[in-house]
Amino acid sequence: MIKSAYIHIPFCKNICSYCDFCKVYYDKKWIEKYLDSLEKEIKSRYKNEKMQTIYIGGGTPSSLDINELQRLFNIIKIFNIEDDYEFTIECNIEDITIEKLKLFKENKVNRLSIGVQSFNNKFLNYLERNYTSDIISKKILLCKKYFDNINIDLIYAIKNQTLDDLKKDLDLILKLDVNHISCYSLMIEKNTKLYINNEDYISSDLDYEMYKLINKKLRKKYIHYEVSNYAKKGYESKHNLQYWLNNKYYGFGLSASGYIDDKRYTNTKNLDKYLKNYYEYENEIVGKDLQIKYSLILGFRLVKGINKKDFYNRYKISIYDVKNINKLITEGYLIDEKDNIYVNKRYFYLLNDILVNFI
C-alpha cells in the first residue's frame, strides 16, 4: 500500500557550489509547462490511495512565485489524504515571506524544511548560498509564527571550518529551538563547482570529532533517530521514515524516484523530455533478495535499527540467516538487543563501511 508521495520542483534562483541535486535555473517560461507535465504524470500514476505524507522537494520549491505555488497546490489537491497527514515543503531562507507562509498554510502544508546550511558568512560564501547570516534567525522566527513542525538543514565539515566554528553554529541552531534538525557532512560531488575547483575534504579525524560534537550537543535536547537526523519526541520525519523502512512511495517530477509494486524507478533528468511528458528513465524490478538488501541498507540508518519480528513477517526468513549479520554482531558492529538489531553507536560514524557488507 502506498502512503507517500515525493514531488520534485527543480528550479533554483541560485546554484550552490556543492550541489549535485537535479536543478535548473528558475526561468518563468518553463514553470507553467513543467506544472502541466507534472499534473499529467501524477494523474497517470496515482491510484487514489490515501496519502499519509507528501513532500515537495527540490531544487527550490519556494522559488516559485505565489501564482505558480497556488497552481502547484491546486494540482496536489488531487491527493486523497489521511487525517493525520504530514505535508512538507522545502524552503530557502531568501524566499520566506509572510505571503508564502500563509499560502502554504492555506494549502494544508504542515511542515517546513529549511536549508540554512551555515550561520557563518564565510562558509555561506564558500557554499555560494544566496543570503547572509543576519537574516536567518529573523526568517526562522517568522516561520515559527505559522508553523510548529520545522526542520533545519545544516552542513558541517566545510573547508577551514574549526570545531569552534561548528560549536557556534550548533549553539545558534539550538537557540532557534526548532523541532527537527538534519546535519550533513559536506560531500564534494562530481559536477559541482567544488569538485571542478579541486576542493579538498577536511581530515577524517576532524570530520569524526565534528560528528561527535553534533551528537553531544544535539542529543541533550533531541532524539538522535537516524544517522544525520535529530528530532524532538513525535517530530521524526514521517515521510523519510517511509524511505528508511523500505516502504513504497510515489516519486513525481524531474529526476524523482519512486517505489511502486515491485518496481523502483527514476524519472528522466532531461527537462526537455520531461516537458514532452516522457517521465520514467530507468527502473529495476526488486525481487525478494533485493528487497532484503534495501531493508538492511536503509533500516540500519535508523538508530533503533531493524525489528527482527517485522523483518521475519515481511520476508519469511530470520534476519540471522542474512549473510554477515552474525559476523557483524560478534565483531561488535551490530548490537542484538531485545526486539531489534542496530548499529553500535560507537561505529555509527562508519555506517557506510558496515552497510557494504550487505551489498
Ligand SMILES: C[S@@+](CC[C@H](N)C(=O)[O-])C[C@H]1O[C@@H](n2cnc3c(N)ncnc32)[C@H](O)[C@@H]1O
Ligand atoms: C535537496 S537539498 C535542499 C535543497 C534546498 N534548495 C536548499 O538549498 O536548501 C537537501 C539538503 O541536502 C543537503 N546537501 C545537499 N548537497 C549536499 C552535499 N554536497 N553535501 C552535504 N549535504 C548536502 C543540504 O543540507 C540540503 O539542505
Ligand code: SF4
Ligand atoms: S542547494 Fe538547494 S538552492 Fe542550492 S542549487 Fe542545490 S537545490 Fe538549488
